Amino acid sequence: IHFQPKFCVKICDPPACVCKDNYYRKDGQCVPQMGCGIPGKPGQTSPVSKPGGTGNGNGKNRGTEALVCGPDEVVNPCGNLCEPTCENAFGKLKPCPRICKPPACVCKPNYYRKDGKCVPQQSCEKPVTAGTDNMTSYGDEPIGEHMHLNF
Numbered sequence: 001i002h003f004q005p006k007f008c009v010k011i012c013d014p015p016a017c018v019c020k021d022n023y024y025r026k027d028g029q030c031v032p033q034m035g036c037g038i039p040g041k042p043g044q045t046s047p048v049s050k051p052g053g054t055g056n057g058n059g060k061n062r063g064t065e066a067l068v069c070g071p072d073e074v075v076n077p078c079g080n081l082c083e084p085t086c087e088n089a090f091g092k093l094k095p096c097p098r099i100c101k102p103p104a105c106v107c108k109p110n111y112y113r114k115d116g117k118c119v120p121q122q123s124c125e126k127p128v129t130a131g132t133d134n135m136t137s138y139g140d141e142p143i144g145e146h147m148h149l150n151f
Contacts (some may be wrong), residue, residue: 070117073108074108075105076104078101084107084113086113
């Protein structure tokens with residue numbers, strides 16, 4: 001039986017106002033992308049609110065500015081808690097809580113964070129997996145994935 005654990009944390013941050021789809025925060029107002037004043041360039045992400053804004057009670061948000069990501073990055077509206085890294089580029093499970101944090105830049109699909117940059121999978125070191133080729137058995141000890149100690 002193969003058991004796949006699920007990590008699910010129910011945490012609800014305080015209520016906040018957000019812009020509807022395809023609108024972005026500028027000077028406390030929700031505007032369409034063309035109203036942001038930042039030209040869209042290939043490889044650049046759309047501007048979104050930067051963490052740190054505070055609500056003023058009338059549905060507007062103060063203290064926001066455009067979040068511009070680097071090469072091979074995109075904006076994730078829920079932050080970077082679950083960003084792919086070279087550590088989990090080859091199937092290693094990464095606990096990923098279902099918590100939405102402020103927007104942050106993350107690696108685009110099929111890229112992984114390594115030394116602060118987003119790189120393709122082939123730039124990540126593949127982990128060495130233990131196999132039976134490099135294991136030794138001492139007589140009555142079986143070679144296997146699981147060891148059981150009986151006391």
